[in-house]
Amino acid sequence: MRSRRLVAALLAGLVSVAMTSPASAGDRETTERSEIYSGVRVVVSVWDGVATAGVYDIEHIGDMEYVSIDGTWSVLGEGSATSGGGGMALAGWSTIDLSNKYQVRSSAGKSLLGRATRLVEVLEGDFVRSTFRFDVRTGAPLSTKIYNGDAELFRSSTMVSFGRSNLRLYRELLESGTQDIMMSIPLDSDVLPEIVAGYEVADVYETKSGGQQVFYTDGLFSFSVFTLAKNTRVSELVDADEVTIGSAAYRRFASPTVVWVTWTASDVTYVLVGDVPPDQLEAVLGELPRPSRGNFLTRWWGRMFG
Amino acid sequence: MASVTHACAVGELLSAYLDGELSRDELDTVVSHLDTCLDCIAEFHELRQARTMLRTLPRLEVPDRALPDIHYGAELSAYLDGELPTGEQPVVFAHMALCDRCRNELYELDAARTAVRSLPRLEALLERRHVDQNVVPLRPKRRSWVAASVAAAVVVAVVSFAGNEPQGPVVDLEVFSVQHGARLSVQSPASMFDAELTAADVSNP
Numbered sequence: 001m002r003s004r005r006l007v008a009a010l011l012a013g014l015v016s017v018a019m020t021s022p023a024s025a026g027d028r029e030t031t032e033r034s035e036i037y038s039g040v041r042v043v044v045s046v047w048d049g050v051a052t053a054g055v056y057d058i059e060h061i062g063d064m065e066y067v068s069i070d071g072t073w074s075v076l077g078e079g080s081a082t083s084g085g086g087g088m089a090l091a092g093w094s095t096i097d098l099s100n101k102y103q104v105r106s107s108a109g110k111s112l113l114g115r116a117t118r119l120v121e122v123l124e125g126d127f128v129r130s131t132f133r134f135d136v137r138t139g140a141p142l143s144t145k146i147y148n149g150d151a152e153l154f155r156s157s158t159m160v161s162f163g164r165s166n167l168r169l170y171r172e173l174l175e176s177g178t179q180d181i182m183m184s185i186p187l188d189s190d191v192l193p194e195i196v197a198g199y200e201v202a203d204v205y206e207t208k209s210g211g212q213q214v215f216y217t218d219g220l221f222s223f224s225v226f227t228l229a230k231n232t233r234v235s236e237l238v239d240a241d242e243v244t245i246g247s248a249a250y251r252r253f254a255s256p257t258v259v260w261v262t263w264t265a266s267d268v269t270y271v272l273v274g275d276v277p278p279d280q281l282e283a284v285l286g287e288l289p290r291p292s293r294g295n296f297l298t299r300w301w302g303r304m305f306g
Numbered sequence: 307m308a309s310v311t312h313a314c315a316v317g318e319l320l321s322a323y324l325d326g327e328l329s330r331d332e333l334d335t336v337v338s339h340l341d342t343c344l345d346c347i348a349e350f351h352e353l354r355q356a357r358t359m360l361r362t363l364p365r366l367e368v369p370d371r372a373l374p375d376i377h378y379g380a381e382l383s384a385y386l387d388g389e390l391p392t393g394e395q396p397v398v399f400a401h402m403a404l405c406d407r408c409r410n411e412l413y414e415l416d417a418a419r420t421a422v423r424s425l426p427r428l429e430a431l432l433e434r435r436h437v438d439q440n441v442v443p444l445r446p447k448r449r450s451w452v453a454a455s456v457a458a459a460v461v462v463a464v465v466s467f468a469g470n471e472p473q474g475p476v477v478d479l480e481v482f483s484v485q486h487g488a489r490l491s492v493q494s495p496a497s498m499f500d501a502e503l504t505a506a507d508v509s510n511p
Contacts, residue, residue, distance in 0.1 A: 035496070065491070074487065081488035083480065090488050098498060106502035111345055112352075114317025120499045132495055139496035139503050160353060161321045182485065203489060209477060215489045222493060224486040228477065236479040253479075258486070260479060273486040 036061050037138045039162040043256040045155040047278065048243070054256035058159075060140065080179060087179040093203050098122070098219025101198055102129065109133045112142045113162045122220055127151070129277075130220065135162070149279030155256075182206055187214060191227055191268060197283035199223070199276075216274075216284075223274020225288065232269045237262045246286045265289035314343060320350050382412045 038059040045052055059066040064077035075082045080089035098104070102122045109119030110133075117133040133143040142162065146155040182205040187194065192214050194201050199216035207213050211227040237260060240253040245261075253260045259281065261272040266289065276284060316339040322328050323336050340347055496503060 063491075063494075065494075074484070076487050076491040079488055079492050081484045081491065083484060088485055088488055090485075093489060093492050104499065104502065106499070110348065111314065111317055112349055113321065114314055114319075118503055120502050132499065134496065134499070134503055136503075141495045144495065158352075162318075182488075205485070205489070207485065208481065209475075213485055213489075215486075217493065220498065222490060224482070224489065226482055226485075229475070233476045234479050234482070235476055238476075258483070260482070271482050273482045275490075 034137065035063075035139050036164065037135070037140045037162060038164065039140070039159045041157060041159050043155065043157045045254060045256045046153070047252075047254045047259070052254055052256050060138075082179065089179045089181050090203070090205055091181055091183050093184075093215075096200050096202050096217045096219045101218045102220055113159060115142065115162065117142060146277055148277050154277045155275075157257075180208065182213070185212065188212060188227075191289070192225060193287065196287045197280065199284060221274065221276045221280065223272055223276050223284065226271040226273070228269040228271065230264060230267045230269055234260070234262055234271055236260075237271070245282050248285070248291045250285065250291060261285065263291035265292055314339065314346055316340075316343070317346055317349055320346065320353055323350075324353060378408050379411070382408065382415055 038057075041056045041058050043054050043056065054069055057066075057068040062077075064075060066073065066075050068074075072084060075087075078089075079091075079093055081087060102124055104120060104122055106118055106120045109117035111117060112133055112135075116136045118136055120132040120134065121128055122130045122132075127149075128147060130144065130146045132141050134140065135142050140159065140162070141157070142159045144155070144157040145153060148154040185204050185206050187201055187204045191212075192201075196216055199218045199222070201214055202217050202222075203215045205213045205215070207226060209228055209232070211229070214225045214227075216223055216225065237251050237253055240251040240260070240262075242249055243252045244250075245252075248263070250261050250263045258273055258275050261281070263270055268289070270289065272285075272288075274281075316336055319328060319332055319336050323333070328336060340350060
């Protein structure tokens with residue numbers, strides 16, 4: 001594996017944050033936003049009629065965001081992610097423009113939390129796939145709504161309190177230690193396709209377990225597919241619900257912000273992690289390698305006991 | 307483009323109002339303002355709705371006996387035979403969905419029964435012995451039992467092999483979340499719509 005351990009790589013991120021701080025923002029005419037804020041965000045997602053919800057403490061400075069829920073925290077930004085268990089940073093990435101698939105329209109939005117907002121609607125044809133209400137001064141997404149293909153609300157994210165950052169993020173960054181650097185590698189197109197249900201491969205990275213992380217995006221939503229050795233088990237997914245999607249069986253676990261799906265096909269175990277709505281998830285899974293059906297006894301067991 | 311957004315200072319107090327954290331003066335200000343400002347009324351209802359939704363989420367009720375730290379062991383045989391008390395059967399069933407250990411045990415137990423059922427019938431062997439009693443076999447009795455034992459062993463081995471594929475290493479879910487999160491971090495909503503927000507900046511100095 002070509003990853004290598006680097007000490008204090010987060011300092012680079014810290015420097016970059018400082019460069020986008022308000023002190024330098026005044027030099028630019030077009031970007032007046034001071035991207036420093038904190039608050040509490042409530043996210044609710046609905047999968048198969050069952051709602052899951054989370055309350056997240058958010059602290060945002062420049063391109064870095066500190067997120068905390070139920071005593072666990074992570075810092076995300078600039079291609080890196082750090083949590084209590086360590087961190088990793090990605091070496092480079094590419095961009096997929098959402099205008100390939102969606103149209104965007106924006107207008108002045110109604111106020112939220114006493115803040116002037118900008119309403120951005122993302123349309124898929126005539127269908128409003130998502131709406132965002134951004135705080136004009138900071139660019140913070142105060143309210144986000146994502147709709148499923150049947151026009152039902154699938155995910156709602158709302159800031160219920162909002163204010164200035166208290167700079168706790170800086171402390172966490174300085175205390176967070178080491179990161180693994182994950183290198184870009186070529187896509188093994190024998191295993192995964194380059195385009196899946198309108199999602200394109202943006203980047204491919206190695207993983208610590210020796211497999212690949214293939215990052216797909218349509219510019220709005222995204223998901224990673226991880227390839228693992230056959231029969232690798234993923235801790236929380238072992239007992240996750242078995243769901244039938246497009247006549248194939250998968251194990252699925254949904255949090256308010258992302259969904260995980262795992263299955264085994266041929267000699268590869270796959271884990272999909274992403275924020276795609278249910279209708280698009282079904283389309284995506286339909287174009288990825290299909291789960292192996294299992295042996296006779298496994299199928300018999302499934303019929304007998306569900 | 308001129309902005310027509312509404313931005314009351316009172317809006318910043320609505321969250322604290324819902325939390326009951328306002329001072330007396332602030333409370334008076336908010337209450338009187340909510341009598342007149344339609345935008346703040348709409349915002350107040352939206353905030354309250356979000357909080358209500360959070361409080362009214364369904365909770366999963368699981369009987370204590372269905373929790374994975376209790377295992378059924380000897381009762382699994384009765385479960386397979388449908389001999390558990392009426393109320394106990396669905397509890398064990400729910401437990402199976404949560405407990406790998408009991409599920410595997412039940413699976414092995416059922417596989418063993420399948421193997422036993424596939425053995426030659428004992429009565430048939432006895433009848434044959436009776437018919438052939440005048441014939442002196444070269445290796446009496448033993449060959450049949452050895453064959454039956456081998457058959458049973460083969461069946462058990464096949465069932466065990468087919469039903470329990472070797473399980474690989476366990477990977478923590480967080481590993482995938484962190485690596486996906488790292489890549490996702492460069493695709494934040496604000497960066498996606500930078501052009502739209504920049505236009506807003508210009509019109510809202």
